[in-house]
Amino acid sequence: DTAVSQTPKYLVTQMGNDKSIKCEQNLGHDTMYWYKQDSKKFLKIMFSYNNKELIINETVPNRFSPKSPDKAHLNLHINSLELGDSAVYFCASSRTSGYFGELFFGEGSRLTVL
Amino acid sequence: DQQVKQNSPSLSVQEGRISILNCDYTNSMFDYFLWYKKYPAEGPTFLISISSIKDKNEDGRFTVFLNKSAKHLSLHIVPSQPGDSAVYFCAASQGGSEKLVFGKGTKLTVNP
Numbered sequence: 001d002t003a004v005s006q007t008p009k010y011l012v013t014q015m016g017n018d019k020s021i022k023c024e025q026n027l028g029h030d031t032m033y034w035y036k037q038d039s040k041k042f043l044k045i046m047f048s049y050n051n052k053e054l055i056i057n058e059t060v061p062n063r064f065s066p067k068s069p070d071k072a073h074l075n076l077h078i079n080s081l082e083l084g085d086s087a088v089y090f091c092a093s094s095r096t097s098g099y100f101g102e103l104f105f106g107e108g109s110r111l112t113v114l
Numbered sequence: 115d116q117q118v119k120q121n122s123p124s125l126s127v128q129e130g131r132i133s134i135l136n137c138d139y140t141n142s143m144f145d146y147f148l149w150y151k152k153y154p155a156e157g158p159t160f161l162i163s164i165s166s167i168k169d170k171n172e173d174g175r176f177t178v179f180l181n182k183s184a185k186h187l188s189l190h191i192v193p194s195q196p197g198d199s200a201v202y203f204c205a206a207s208q209g210g211s212e213k214l215v216f217g218k219g220t221k222l223t224v225n226p
Binding site for chain 2: 004031033040041043044045048055056058090094102103104106107108
C-alpha cells in the first residue's frame with residue numbers, strides 16, 4: 001500500500017500539449033509538495049499546499065497550475081508543454097508539525113517533451 | 115546559485131569500511147539539515163537530520179556531523195553495506211520554512 005503515489009510514472013508528449021500528473025497520499029499528512037528534478041539532477045521545490053491552501057509558490061511559469069481538491073490529493077497540470085519541461089516530477093507530503101523537513105516522496109513521474 | 119553543494123558526484127567504498135559523504139552550504143541562515151537516500155526509479159527517502167543547535171546526530175550506522183563555522187556537514191556510514199548503494203542528497207532549510215534546498219546528490223557504491 002503505497003504511501004505517496006503518483007500517476008502516470010512515465011509520460012511522453014509533444015510540445016504544446018497539456019498534461020496532468022496526479023498525486024495521492026494516504027499518510028494523513030497536512031502538507032503536500034511538487035518538486036522537479038531537472039537534467040542537472042537538482043531537486044527543486046515548485047509548490048506546497050497545506051490543507052488545500054497554497055503555501056509555497058516558487059518562480060514557476062504560470063503554465064504550471066497545481067490543484068488540491070482535498071488534503072490527500074495534489075495534482076499538477078501543465079499547459080503548452082515546452083522542451084525544458086522534460087524532467088522527473090516528484091510529489092511529496094509531510095506532517096505540518098513534529099516531523100519538520102521529513103518529506104515522504106512518491107516514485108516520481110518522468111515527463112519527456114518531444 | 116547553488117546554496118547546497120555536494121562536490122563529489124560519486125564515491126566508491128568497500129563493504130565494511132566507512133563511507134563519508136560531504137555537503138557544503140552557503141546560506142548561514144540555514145538551521146536544519148537532512149540527508150535523503152534515493153534508489154533508482156524510486157523517490158528519495160528520509161535518512162537522518164540535524165538541527166543547527168547540535169553538532170552530531172547518530173542513528174544506528176548513520177551519523178551526521180555539522181560544522182557551522184565551516185558551513186559543512188557530513189554523513190558517515192559505518193560499516194558500509196552493499197544495500198547502502200544509492201544516491202544521497204543533502205538538504206537544508208531555514209527558520210522553520212517547509213522549503214528544502216537540495217544538493218545535486220552523491221552516488222555511493224559499496225562493493226562487496
